[in-house]
Amino acid sequence: MHVSRRALVRAISGVSVLAVVGLAAAVWFVYEPEIAPIARPDKASFDEAVVKRGEQLATVGDCIVCHTADGGKPFAGSRPLPTPFGTLYSGNITPDEATGIGHWSETAFDRAMKQGVARDGSNLYPALPYEHFTHVTDDDLHAVYAFLMTREAVSLTAPANKLIPGLGFRPLLAGWKLLFLHETSVQPDPSQNAEWNRGKYLVEGLAHCGGCHTPRNVAGGEELGSEFEGGVAEGWVAPALTARNPSASTWTQASLFNYLKTGSDENHSAAAGPMAAVTEGLSRLNDPDVKAISVYIAYKMHEGEPSVISDPSTIDNATQAANENSVGAHLFQGACAGCHGIGAPMADQARASLSTVTDLKLNDPTNAAMAILQGVSAPSGKGPYMPPFAGNLTDKEIVELLAYVRSRFTASPAWTKLESSVTSARREAQAQ
Numbered sequence: 001m002h003v004s005r006r007a008l009v010r011a012i013s014g015v016s017v018l019a020v021v022g023l024a025a026a027v028w029f030v031y032e033p034e035i036a037p038i039a040r041p042d043k044a045s046f047d048e049a050v051v052k053r054g055e056q057l058a059t060v061g062d063c064i065v066c067h068t069a070d071g072g073k074p075f076a077g078s079r080p081l082p083t084p085f086g087t088l089y090s091g092n093i094t095p096d097e098a099t100g101i102g103h104w105s106e107t108a109f110d111r112a113m114k115q116g117v118a119r120d121g122s123n124l125y126p127a128l129p130y131e132h133f134t135h136v137t138d139d140d141l142h143a144v145y146a147f148l149m150t151r152e153a154v155s156l157t158a159p160a161n162k163l164i165p166g167l168g169f170r171p172l173l174a175g176w177k178l179l180f181l182h183e184t185s186v187q188p189d190p191s192q193n194a195e196w197n198r199g200k201y202l203v204e205g206l207a208h209c210g211g212c213h214t215p216r217n218v219a220g221g222e223e224l225g226s227e228f229e230g231g232v233a234e235g236w237v238a239p240a241l242t243a244r245n246p247s248a249s250t251w252t253q254a255s256l257f258n259y260l261k262t263g264s265d266e267n268h269s270a271a272a273g274p275m276a277a278v279t280e281g282l283s284r285l286n287d288p289d290v291k292a293i294s295v296y297i298a299y300k301m302h303e304g305e306p307s308v309i310s311d312p313s314t315i316d317n318a319t320q321a322a323n324e325n326s327v328g329a330h331l332f333q334g335a336c337a338g339c340h341g342i343g344a345p346m347a348d349q350a351r352a353s354l355s356t357v358t359d360l361k362l363n364d365p366t367n368a369a370m371a372i373l374q375g376v377s378a379p380s381g382k383g384p385y386m387p388p389f390a391g392n393l394t395d396k397e398i399v400e401l402l403a404y405v406r407s408r409f410t411a412s413p414a415w416t417k418l419e420s421s422v423t424s425a426r427r428e429a430q431a432q
């Protein structure tokens with residue numbers, strides 16, 4: 001095809017005009033003004049009852065989990081958060097004026113929580129889960145603000161983020177938000193009761209359960225239409241909280257309440273990995289709100305159908321599994337049976353049998369490998385715990401153990417690609 005030089009020039013200048021207009025539009029969209037600093041509000045100006053309510057809401061939002069470094073002061077930030085795009089450091093959200101949010105007006109705070117924009121106008125990374133916090137009511141945000149502004153002020157500046165090249169440029173985030181941030185409020189469902197709707201409001205908003213349990217696309221946005229179908233968090237798999245959850249015994253509203261409030265359930269094992277911090281927070285939340293969350297999640301898991309309660313699984317193919325894999329059986333006897341074997345004392349302490357553990361039923365062996373490498377801390381600091389085995393077992397031994405526990409405690413097909421899963425789980429565990 002022949003293209004005249006004039007036509008080519010016209011086409012190119014057309015494209016550049018479009019590019020200039022596009023750039024101008026982008027700059028206009030990206031630009032967020034600074035919100036003027038205020039004098040730090042007097043603690044006494046906040047109503048005590050509101051502060052108390054804010055404390056409970058901040059607990060639901062896990063603010064303390066992400067905004068406290070290991071061994072650091074609460075809410076002072078600097079906790080490293082590994083993401084597929086590099087490491088981010090959380091900010092200082094104590095009311096320190098120089099390094100925290102002491103100078104932030106409530107308007108500035110609300111904008112950060114709902115639109116992911118800092119007081120100075122720069123865009124924030126969605127590691128602060130504003131995709132969910134955007135659904136929180138102004139009244140509730142007011143209470144969280146009151147709670148934070150009445151904490152101890154701590155002077156601490158977070159280290160610079162370590163992101164893959166290019167992504168450190170914050171204006172890019174405006175484009176991300178255009179695609180993935182939906183600033184809507186949670187619509188109550190009039191066909192459901194108040195408790196269910198309270199659960200929905202908390203789960204979709206402050207509790208941001210979907211932040212881990214919903215799969216994300218390559219750009220790190222939550223996939224629309226796949227809500228709660230299972231995601232990843234800090235090297236662990238966050239299992240589906242829908243009918244696709246593979247648990248061997250049914251999750252009921254009561255077992256969910258128990259798991260969320262205490263960190264373990266007799267028929268479902270303990271919350272390990274990043275879920276442990278979530279349940280630690282929920283253990284401090286009032287019972288009616290934890291119950292509301294469990295009502296809503298139970299509904300999601302059974303798609304509104306009344307759940308058919310299956311008995312807790314009691315699969316234990318000990319003999320057959322040992323015949324198939326004597327190396328794994330031997331390792332299990334030495335390292336695990338004292339706690340997970342038949343008649344082990346732990347069974348009398350309301351601890352689940354490995355036959356009920358979702359980790360062994362998932363198609364992906366990652367969580368079981370992570371549990372062996374990192375251990376499982378005692379839920380709420382009480383009762384038996386599992387020590388980390390990263391320093392005691394080689395990758396080869398963990399592969400044998402995983403093959404063995406899968407065949408002994410489940411009726412699911414053998415895991416494939418065990419070697420590579422264990423290698424990458426160890427890499428993740430070491431990076432933390």
Ligand code: HEC
Pocket residue numbers: 057058061062063064065066067081088089090091092093100101109112113118119123124125126127128129144206
């Ligand atoms: C999953 C981890 C996570 C949770 C949960 C979380 N944050 Fe953050 N937050 C971050 C990270 C990371 C940043 C820094 C983002 C950046 O640098 O762009 C941040 C930034 C902020 C900022 C901006 C601070 C500044 O100096 O710019 C505020 C305000 C904030 N968070 C408040 C909260 C509150 C309130 C809660 C609880 C309701 C909360 N965050 C829960 C990770 C989290």
Ligand code: HEC
Pocket residue numbers: 203207208209210211212213233236237238239241245246247256259260268270271272273274275278293297358359367
């Ligand atoms: C920071 C990421 C993260 C957040 C936020 C989170 N979860 Fe989880 N969740 C996980 C991971 C990872 C697991 C797997 C834990 C394990 O294997 O022990 C898990 C496990 C669970 C399980 C057990 C599933 C099973 O079959 O064993 C339930 C139920 C659950 N989460 C509910 C919730 C609810 C409800 C919320 C919101 C209140 C929530 N999660 C928020 C990461 C998260």
Ligand code: HEC
Pocket residue numbers: 264265268269270271272332335336337338339340346350351352357359360367368371372376384385386387389401405
């Ligand atoms: C000192 C006791 C102890 C030993 C030894 C031990 N575990 Fe555990 N394990 C636990 C406890 C406690 C839990 C949490 C169970 C609960 O609270 O319901 C657990 C949970 C698990 C889970 C489920 C993790 C989750 O996310 O829910 C797996 C898988 C597991 N253990 C495998 C093993 C294997 C394999 C070995 C041997 C290498 C082993 N354990 C050794 C105490 C132990």
